Amino acid sequence: MKRKDQEKTDVEPKTKKIKKSVGFSDKVNSDKISNVKTKKALVVPVKDGIKAQKVKFQKPTAAKKSDKGDKSKKFNKQVGKNKLKGSDADSKTSITNASEKPDWLEFKKQKKLLKETRRAKRLSEAYDVTVKAKKIGEILRRADCSKEEREEHTVQLFKLLEGQFGKIVFMHDMARIVQWLLKYCSAETRESILSELKDSIVLMLQSKYAKNCIKIMLDYGTAKIRETIIKACNGHIIKLISHSVAAPIVELAYSTWATDKDKLYFKQEFYGDMYKQAKDNEIKTLSDVYKSSPDMKSATLSAVKSNLVKILNKKVINTALVHSVLLEFLKNCTNEDRDEMIVMFRSFIVELSRTKDGTEVAIICLRHGTNKDKKIAMKALKDQVKTLATNEHGHMVLLALFDYVDDTVLVKKMVLSELQENVTEIALHEHGRSVILYLVARRDLHYFHPKLVEQLKQGDENATSKKSSEVREKELLDAVITKFLTTVATETAAWLSNSSISMVTLAILKVGDGESLINAYEAISNYITDPESIITENKVHHKAIEYSGLHMMLKKLIQHDKVLMKEEKPTFGETLIERLETAVIKQWVEFNRGCFILITLLENSTQSNSDRLIAKLKPLIKVLKSKKTPGALILLKKLQ
Structure with a gap:
């Protein structure tokens, strides 16, 4: 008997604690809770080996807080007050309304109306203007809009938006309207819009929507407009070229419309902060910076390295400007800096192979990189071998890979397997056939220019390759010749x-x-x-x-x-x-x-x-x- 009494006293406090944890909101919904099936019982262990006691499972709640900080308590009190105010009839109607299926069409209309109301509040005066501009823009973009109508609507749209271009060009919907206006308007109107946006060009280049307006001005603008946009970039090149949104537009301007002088000024900003504002026509390459004063070499190379590392870390490497500067750096830096940079760009071989300078950078990676560097570079070529083989500059990377990688088993697995799958298509291509020829007639002057052969011979004595070129050549030929002959036969x-x-x-x-x-x-x-x-x-x-x-x-x-x-x-x-x-x-x-x-x-x-x-x-x-x-x-x- 004493033992049973002891068991009751041990279990009782625990069950009481659990009951205390039930909140007021649970009592309000007691009718609903009664319909729910009883959950599995919670087994509460008891000390001294006494048989475990089962109690009803309760949802755990947070520890008690002071009245000041207990928001849930205040909420429960408010619910109670509202409950007392309402009648039983009201509560029944609310329950039936909740069970009814909502009218989603009406809900969407209300949501759209609310969005428009909030937008009107935020834009105040500009709201009516944007609505009118969108209607005109819709007419402009239509293919059946005549030339006379377009001229009339562009003038009307310009007058409507004049003075507000600096704001609306950054809006996702209005940026599209401005693009149509820039595309179809006259040269004078385009220049007037640019004069209003002149101070915002750098910000526009970094905007997801406004950058397209810059692209339209470059595509359809006059030489004067392009010159203004390119000059606006001076002093901000490192910032823009390392920005994922701005970099493609800067690259487009650099490779398509920039003059030799503009390209020179763009590159100079990589050589140090002193060239951001003060340009020098005599500085044409990296070595010219410290040609007259060799003491500046380490500081200049350090500045270039810092800028390149910043860009490589952001993985914005698919630009001819970066490829050009990177090649100059690798030709002038120490072996330690070169090895450090190779580690950073070894996985971007495909991106580098799209330009002449970038291809040389990729070849340097394969020539001087460690076996690990070469392996990572080959992994980056997965599903890209056909693209690379048919590229004007990229096919040279494959020729270098055949010359400088000792692990022919890995080359067969990662490169030659994909090459053999598309061998006919590659052989029919102007540049692709050079890749096929290099495997079956390596450095044969009947098929390859002497300068190209000399360029590839520069890596024959590199420190990382231990296998002789003859052995490597034979192993690669044995891997492909049967497939090539079978394809010729079929x-x-x-x-x-x-x-x-x-x-x-x-x-x-x-x-x-x-x-x-x-x-x-x-x-x-x-x-x-x-x-x-x-x-x-x-x-x-x-x-x-x-x-x-x-x-x-x-x-x-x-x-x-x-x-x-x-x-x-x-x-x-x-x-x-x-x-x-x-x-x-x-x-x-x-x-x-x-x-x-x-x-x-x-x-x-x-x-x-x-x-x-x-x-x-x-x-x-x-x-x-x-x-x-x-x-x-x-x-x-x-x-x-």
């Missing part, structure tokens, strides 16, 4: 469609081997012996055997048979002679170039293959005698 028409890609095909066939090479030979032989094979160039249709680009490629390929015969390998001439039937030969001798291909086959084949071809040609001697082309006459002499 897409023969594309790979012989013009003279440029025909030379790429020739380079691939010269280094090929095995079953894949024989398949490619057969596919090319079938294509050129098919009388329906047509090559179109500049809307002019040519028979395949008559086309000059293909003729040159076939001639060089047949001449290469002499090398293959010495190595006792299958030759293209042998494959072609097997497919030369009388009907095909009869068609070929009609063309001068067709006769010369037959002559080349006779001169570069084994004796047995030559005899087979002569046997096929002898029945056509009469036809050859009737032809007066140089090729037919020479072929006739060979047969006699």
Whole structure:
């Protein structure tokens, strides 16, 4: 009995505490609570191993506060007062109204009306003006608006907004109206608007909406307007070029409309604060700053580095101006500073590869970077290899990558796999074919300019590469040659469609081997012996055997048979002679170039293959005698 009494005394205070925590608001909603299912009981542990007691679960509440700070208590009292004031009938109607589905259409109308009312209060006088301006802007933007109507409405809109451009240009809806006005108005009106906005140009460049007005003025403005905008940027270049909103517009002005003098002034601001206001026409490169006083070198390089680090940290690197300054810095800085900068921009290889200076920066990264730097740079190329390979400057980065990265397994996985997926499309491109050629004919002067080869040779003795260039070249070639030959065999028409890609095909066939090479030979032989094979160039249709680009490629390929015969390998001439039937030969001798291909086959084949071809040609001697082309006459002499 004593033990049970003790159990009651232990449990009782705890249940009382829980009951005390129930607020007044819970009592008000007691009717609703009664309908809710009872929650799971809370087991309260008891000391000294006594059996646990179950009590009803209660939502935990915050600790008691003083009357002054207890907002919930005041709220509950107010609820109580309101409850007492209202009658039972009112409470019933409120419950039924709450259960009804709200009219969302009416709710949206009220919300829109409230928004317009608040806007009217905030803009006061400008509100009516913006409403009128939007109506005129709506007419201006329509394609069916005539030239006369546009002139009339632009004058009307300018008069309406005159004196208020400095405010409304920063509003998201009115900025669009100003853009239409700037696009369609006269040159005099455009200059009047610019004179009003002249002091706000730097702020506008940093505004999400106003920057588009600057872009319209650059696109449609006169040389004087562009000059005013570019001059307004002087002294603020570092601030603007490191701003994510302003940087694209500054880059557009720099690369499209800025004069050489303007570009020089833009770059000078990176060299130190002293050039923000005072420009110097004699300072054309970074080295000119400390040319006369070498003591300034460390301070100047420190200032440039600080500005570049600020921009790189914000990842605003896709500008020609930054690429130009970055290249100058890397050419003049110490090795320690160079390594530090490489770590910062190694993941921006794709962005750098869009300009000539940026490409040189990317090549420096691959040449002097550590293995880790190179790996991170290659990761950045994911899904971008095709874009890079077909870029005017970007394809050079891939050539450097093939030369300077020792880890060929990683190159195969990250770069060559994507390259092989799009090999035909890349080979058909003017710059893309250089990438294919570099893999199969590295630094061959038949395909690459000597200056380009010399530029790539500069990195051959870099400290980070340990593998010999010959080993690296062979490993990369082995990784791609089978896929290249298979693609030539399956897409023969594309790979012989013009003279440029025909030379790429020739380079691939010269280094090929095995079953894949024989398949490619057969596919090319079938294509050129098919009388329906047509090559179109500049809307002019040519028979395949008559086309000059293909003729040159076939001639060089047949001449290469002499090398293959010495190595006792299958030759293209042998494959072609097997497919030369009388009907095909009869068609070929009609063309001068067709006769010369037959002559080349006779001169570069084994004796047995030559005899087979002569046997096929002898029945056509009469036809050859009737032809007066140089090729037919020479072929006739060979047969006699």
